[in-house]
Amino acid sequence: MGPALPQLPFGFGDLEPAMSRDTLSFHFARHHLDHFARSCALAQRAGLGQLALDELVLAAGRTPRLRTLYRHASEAWNHACFWRSMRAGGGGTARGAVGDILRRRFGTHERFVRRFHGAAATVFGNGWLWLTWKGDRMRIVATTAGDTPLTRGHLVLLAVDLWEHAYYLDHQNRRGAFLRTFLGELVDWDGANRILESHGAGAR
Numbered sequence: 001m002g003p004a005l006p007q008l009p010f011g012f013g014d015l016e017p018a019m020s021r022d023t024l025s026f027h028f029a030r031h032h033l034d035h036f037a038r039s040c041a042l043a044q045r046a047g048l049g050q051l052a053l054d055e056l057v058l059a060a061g062r063t064p065r066l067r068t069l070y071r072h073a074s075e076a077w078n079h080a081c082f083w084r085s086m087r088a089g090g091g092g093t094a095r096g097a098v099g100d101i102l103r104r105r106f107g108t109h110e111r112f113v114r115r116f117h118g119a120a121a122t123v124f125g126n127g128w129l130w131l132t133w134k135g136d137r138m139r140i141v142a143t144t145a146g147d148t149p150l151t152r153g154h155l156v157l158l159a160v161d162l163w164e165h166a167y168y169l170d171h172q173n174r175r176g177a178f179l180r181t182f183l184g185e186l187v188d189w190d191g192a193n194r195i196l197e198s199h200g201a202g203a204r
């Protein structure tokens with residue numbers, strides 16, 4: 001079967017003005033699809049071409065000689081998480097079960113926002129910021145370069161791409177401004193709730 005061809009859940013211009021058409025189209029076509037194509041080529045060469053993308057990330061992550069394949073496959077997987085973390089007209093205070101758990105875990109939505117920004121600031125250079133569920137607990141996770149929390153058993157509720165290509169055209173080097181826009185205008189809390197619910201997590 002092999003990895004499914006990446007799809008954007010919205011059109012290139014649908015997130016404007018929060019995320020420009022240029023940012024989204026370059027990001028998807030030149031970064032995500034490039035990682036996907038390289039993953040597929042390397043997976044074929046390694047005899048792993050039949051695996052789905054998450055299976056490929058896990059298999060390559062366990063195998064030191066497949067480090068390059070792991071990096072490309074995890075980047076492809078991470079980008080799919082990022083797209084489904086956003087929607088047109090998104091943003092605002094966390095709601096539903098995710099919002100309830102988030103407020104129990106961090107105190108208030110505003111305290112969560114401060115912790116989220118603080119975690120993003122710890123990523124030196126390229127990386128990712130995540131809201132995950134693992135071990136009956138909601139967690140803020142930061143990873144560097146193309147690493148992913150998938151290999152450590154986290155359920156990803158939200159992903160934010162912190163590579164500079166994710167925001168440079170819209171915000172130049174201001175990562176904080178990008179993250180404020182993500183939380184204020186883009187984040188899809190309903191999507192995060194659907195993931196939590198579909199995995200039966202958060203109810204315990």
Ligand SMILES: [Fe+2]
Nearest residue numbers: 031161163166
């Ligand atoms: Fe990216």
